[in-house]
Amino acid sequence: MPATKRASRRSKPAPSRPSKDKKSTAQKKRFVFSFGDGRAEGGGAMKELLGGKGAGLAEMCRLGLPVPSGFTISTEVCTYFYANGRRYPSDLKRQVELAMARMEKEAGKRFGDSQNPLLLSVRSGARVSMPGMMDTVLNLGLNDTTVEGLAVASNNPRFAWDAYRRFVHMYADVVLGLKGARTESFDPFAQALEDAKQERGVTQDTDLDENDLKALVAKYKAIVRERCGREFPDSPEDQLWGAIGAVFESWNTERAVVYRQLNHFPGHWGTAVNVMAMVFGNLGATSATGVCFTRDPSTGAKEFYGEFLMNAQGEDVVAGIRTPLPIAELVHELPKAFKELGRVQKLLEKHNRDMQDLEFTIERGKLYMLQCRSGKRTGFAAVKIATDMVREKLITREEAIRRVQPEALNQLLQPIFDFAEQKAAREAGRVLTKGLNAGPGAACGHIVFDAETAEHWAATQKEAVILVRIETSPEDIRGMSAASGILTARGGMTSHAALVARQMGKVCVAGAGALEIDYVAKTMKVGSTCLKEGDWLSLDGSTGEVIGGKLATQPSEVMAALFHGDAKAKKGGTYRAFRDLLEWADAVRTLGVRANADQPDQAHVARTFGAAGIGLCRTEHMFFEGSKIDAMREMILAESKAERERALAKLLPLQRADFDGIFEEMAGFPVTIRSLDPPLHEFLPHEEEQIQALAKDMKVPAARLHAKIEQLKELNPMLGHRGCRLGITYPEITAMQARAIFEAACDVALRTKKKPIPEIMIPLVATEKELALQAQIVRDTATAVFAEKKVTIPYLVGTMIELPRAALIAEDIARTAEFFSFGTNDLTQTTYGISRDDGSKFIPQYIEHEIFARDPFAALDREGVGRLMRIACTEGKKSRPGIKLGICGEHGGDPSSIEFCNEIGLNYVSCSPLRVPIARLAAAQAALSAKK
């Protein structure tokens, strides 16, 4: 790399100097992959090694598309970097030098050259795009010597010095870390620029001339000297290695780590570094830069979509500083380049068979592609695009199923604004302004102006908040995640706010330029209207409307079609896409999907969403209503079996009525009913005032209530007298519940001529004998009721596997149990020894320290809890080969857990009614992964 040497003789040895490297095999490994001029060492399939960006660039080169030459340093270097005390593999320097030489040859320019210098962009690039990581350093390679060469070669000294100014600012911010060090409210570089403009009496950056910019560069460097305590690096080689190091360091910034946690990516993936020859969108009126999508990432509509800025550099678009023009306008500015872009985007979508997110720059009329990757999209767009592409025969149904993240379906169920109210608000002039419809849906909440407040209010006040920012940055991620909606004054459809909001499924209106936001006063003004922190605001992310005050919501198209028989909604594109996708999913999946439902209305929702049964009906939830809790309390206070039986006799008809409704709703489908589970003290009050009131109501002395409460008190109620242990102590409770179930089942069978299929589930079993004793009561009761009612109902008796011991002795238990249902909430609690109620004190820390990849209560722990489940399945089948296996813990609605359930051969998962569509899709994806 002679150019470098020439420009910087004083440079320190590069950080890649040979070191005592234990891994000598690393010497021969390829860490650097070149691309450019119609060929590439990498390719589109190499995302793990090259990152998404690197793989996309390589693939575009292979397709012969116009890509500036460059190279990618693989993610393995990142992994090595962290595993070896932040050192590089010893061969890296040599490989980078070779790749640089190749670039210089192709570009016909030399890095650090004083005549015609090659400038570089350096970007991070993980497997998936990740906010919080170092984005880009542009114009790298400039110093006081090379800037003159650029001025001559571009024949545009102002452009050269502007590039130099931008470079020093950018490099200081992201590589030298000044951005992290300075406060939000004061940016010394911005201040210097402002000062310069004021001095010259101009308002626009573009009004500053070459000499102004020269002075500004000097001032910027002085800022660096003062703040960093050292000179800005002059040597291009130092600049390059500094930028590479900064990319790797940025992999572990707090923001990046938070993002990975939110999205469940592991830290060991690492990032690649992409080094590319600069092309310039800011070389005058025939230059431009932009970002586009092959389809609309908000709605999924099949329209070429995007935006651009004339005479600008790429980061201007993404950073949201200037609001760009819609892509269609480009035809008027640069028709030839626009036509070429149109051809390229079609080719890329077809080639990659997915909606693409593209970055481009037009340098003096010539189009260059800077990035190509599958585009992020809203849940709406994901479903729409996937089903559209099947109809277009671009992808198969199976691919469509794989493309949509199950969680994304949630968005389609969220409410939208009530049409009438919204119309009224419009007519009343409550629409303050309109921004870009960057994240669809309806959101309504209290205005907050910073991420911390958003997080804090959402956590402590449990109230919806709308985060209002001039623009967002990666520091705001936690706040964005906590907010219900995001509103920005600046930035386009591809700004940070828009990208992140869409990925999070948040409602977002971006680039609402009419807003005047004052962070200090905590106000936002639109014309004469001024709203302050805490005021209500409504955002329509589908229309871009910003509406003052609260606005009522109404069901989404999917909900309207499913639950309100809305004929128009049923013809809507979103509903049809949703319906089709789930139908295809049903055809593929082998895992059944049931719902956890305790009441007839919940059962109705579950059925409408396609649940094929109830996997968990908690009988105790029924006891908390009205007169039921009175009878329950009487039962608890009973001092003899006879008294208890009298109280239970009062509960019987109430329970029977509950089951009646559920059986009718679920006619022909199995309904798994769990016998009483929670400790009895949960049914008694604990505040003195309530105790006194109850004593009065029940006409018993308060002292007796106190004594009972004291007697039932437990140090660790989770591990106490609950579950089947209650049924063992009070067999008459189990008998009453069984009677209520069978009487209701017989009644429904006689009334509707459809036989319900009750599956009675005994909780918290740790030994076969417990189950056997309880099962006997259930079976004896069934026999008695069938004889009384003169009808027989098919039923099963089984157990929850929710204690490690139950899993371990499953062979014994399956002798009595006709089915197992994994109660993974409790199983996770006991396997880890972590109470769900108390774990919140340290689980967040555990995730930060990467002790937990995810909260084990949200995503099933395959190594521990999962291993017990495997043991239970294997052992259970030894004594009962055809045993029915299901899961009814919260994990039954989590896609990754569903995949595991499919893998170990469960028959069904059961989840909350609203998650049934997610489970159906996840089950289909699981079936497809299993096929692979």
Added chain:
Amino acid sequence: MPATKRASRRSKPAPSRPSKDKKSTAQKKRFVFSFGDGRAEGGGAMKELLGGKGAGLAEMCRLGLPVPSGFTISTEVCTYFYANGRRYPSDLKRQVELAMARMEKEAGKRFGDSQNPLLLSVRSGARVSMPGMMDTVLNLGLNDTTVEGLAVASNNPRFAWDAYRRFVHMYADVVLGLKGARTESFDPFAQALEDAKQERGVTQDTDLDENDLKALVAKYKAIVRERCGREFPDSPEDQLWGAIGAVFESWNTERAVVYRQLNHFPGHWGTAVNVMAMVFGNLGATSATGVCFTRDPSTGAKEFYGEFLMNAQGEDVVAGIRTPLPIAELVHELPKAFKELGRVQKLLEKHNRDMQDLEFTIERGKLYMLQCRSGKRTGFAAVKIATDMVREKLITREEAIRRVQPEALNQLLQPIFDFAEQKAAREAGRVLTKGLNAGPGAACGHIVFDAETAEHWAATQKEAVILVRIETSPEDIRGMSAASGILTARGGMTSHAALVARQMGKVCVAGAGALEIDYVAKTMKVGSTCLKEGDWLSLDGSTGEVIGGKLATQPSEVMAALFHGDAKAKKGGTYRAFRDLLEWADAVRTLGVRANADQPDQAHVARTFGAAGIGLCRTEHMFFEGSKIDAMREMILAESKAERERALAKLLPLQRADFDGIFEEMAGFPVTIRSLDPPLHEFLPHEEEQIQALAKDMKVPAARLHAKIEQLKELNPMLGHRGCRLGITYPEITAMQARAIFEAACDVALRTKKKPIPEIMIPLVATEKELALQAQIVRDTATAVFAEKKVTIPYLVGTMIELPRAALIAEDIARTAEFFSFGTNDLTQTTYGISRDDGSKFIPQYIEHEIFARDPFAALDREGVGRLMRIACTEGKKSRPGIKLGICGEHGGDPSSIEFCNEIGLNYVSCSPLRVPIARLAAAQAALSAKK
């Protein structure tokens, strides 16, 4: 069985009539084993099938000893009986008839014969002798016809009618269940007898003549008619099958079940039934009956020991109604029979190679042996006999080791009365009376007169009680178990009280005839002294002294020899037997024994008892003393890392001093130290008054304390923020503890020139990463301290396996852990999902229902918890083949659990210091079982 048919034509078909028996193989099986006249179908090794009694009888016959002929119905019939709705195998009746025919032939008498009737005794006989089961029905076969035959054949009508009277009473009580139905205070049979004596103006039973007895039989039958609503069965065959059924039924009486629970025998063992020809010890002045032991069952002294009654039936001795004479007196009464008995007892001990418990009857000068089994004995006797027999070359050392129940060693450590105090009490005339020294040791407690009160007071008042009874019966077992000592007014060394007390290891003085006990007034009188319920009483079970008031205790011989350098004690027989047995055990065992000790004094006890290290040193126990808890509270209240480190700096020297003492005591042995484990709220007060006081002491506002207490509150602290989770949140705590350990270890090494071996144990690990993070802190601290102190100490870092997940992922954890120590308390809690603190509400019920064979917190659950342990051992060795494995839960001191630990290949067990001898013996037994 023609005799039967003759006597009872009207008899119902016997209960063994052929039934729809599914098990047709049962038809051919032998259920009945005959014996008598020098031959037997069974033998001494068949205890499981024939019960202890049946096997002993068969074996005596094979040895040619004089045993009345008879047969045993096997325990399999009992098992069949309960598995088949209380029916018998269909072939049983035929087999019983064949055996009866054989007996009749040998006896030259016929069952039910009107001339010379064969009478029978029917007894239960399980594998081990068991109070609570039906003991004996004697003289079976008598009715109004056969009694006349007996009168003629015996030439003693009074004897015949007395036998008939006894039979009706006994049969009504135990077979017809009248004993269970009547109250303690009123026995209609006793009343009738009393009335008869009064009517005749006599005081002794023996003063009643033939006609009185005839009238009494009629009266007894009338009582039966009235109370049972049916006639007393006249048919001998009915009588026989009734008695057989009663034996089987008695297997599941509450008393029998309680006894099994106390002694951990399973219900499925079942009992056998022994039917034997009657011989009569009550045929006049040349007849007698007695019970004897080949050695003293209290002390183990090699002396023929026992007692007898002239002209009596066997049950008179055992029931304790008449106080019998010492066996040595028999030489004066019946010298020939005594000589024969001496020969027989020697032969049987030698043949069976163990101390024997014998029952005999002398009928008109001829000796008959009625029972032979290994004798129950106290812990003292067990150790003494076992070691003596080794010296006598009767058994090997291995047999001696197997003979002694490890728990029995406990008795040898219990205190005895202070010699001086006891002497003073004697001189002061406080010795109220002297009874039989039936259970050695010293006991002091509050007098109670019934078992229920004993149980209740012991449970609720936590105070020692002395159970004082005229005589005890199986109903009293729970109360005897709860009492510290037992005193009876009647009964000998082989009475119920004496037998049960010895087996339970309770102090017992039996047959203190001078006592006048009044159950109603709740008083006991000796001469003019009257003590009432609640008064203090002291019992010396070794001398038989009953002493009024409290008496101080002093160490036992073993304790005196070990801990007080008492030269006399060191020469004592008990100490020497104890020492020898444990030395032999040490030579056999492969499992190491360590102790759980938190303080130097505990470590000293452990070492003295032979612990080879500390398996668990809990650092938090140290924090509860004096100024340590202040510093600890300061640490907890700290609001920043800096504040916390200041408080920890105060704790450091205090902790170091603790470890210093322990390391010095344990020089050269490993000391496993667990880092902080309990949740922090345990260190803060919870009562308002204490909170106020602490706030004042610490000079902080009470509100701040309240806030902290509230913040630390947990719903399920057992599953909360504790164990290594604290060390993850506050790494500085772990660092301080590690520093204290290593500084102390270095100091001790420099001072004593013996290097301690610390093993640092991280608790509650569920993931490898937790351990890795904590281990890193420990290792970094070690390196730093070694450099400062200029000395290096060998140490290990390991973890407790106390969560199911840790066991399941042991392969991962062992990559970091150098040892595993099973924390089976917590592991049992989480595997079962039962909190130790709350489980007491239902565990007793679970044991009653036989859901649990034993409390899983006392005896390791092999199927569940044990399976996890096996998994952990296997998986751990995959990644670290030489990993050190131990156990430090309470189970480490339980013999059955120790056997399991040996089986799965642990390196050591760790238990409380006082249980170290028990663990050493249990470990040796485990090694011997494994060899088999």
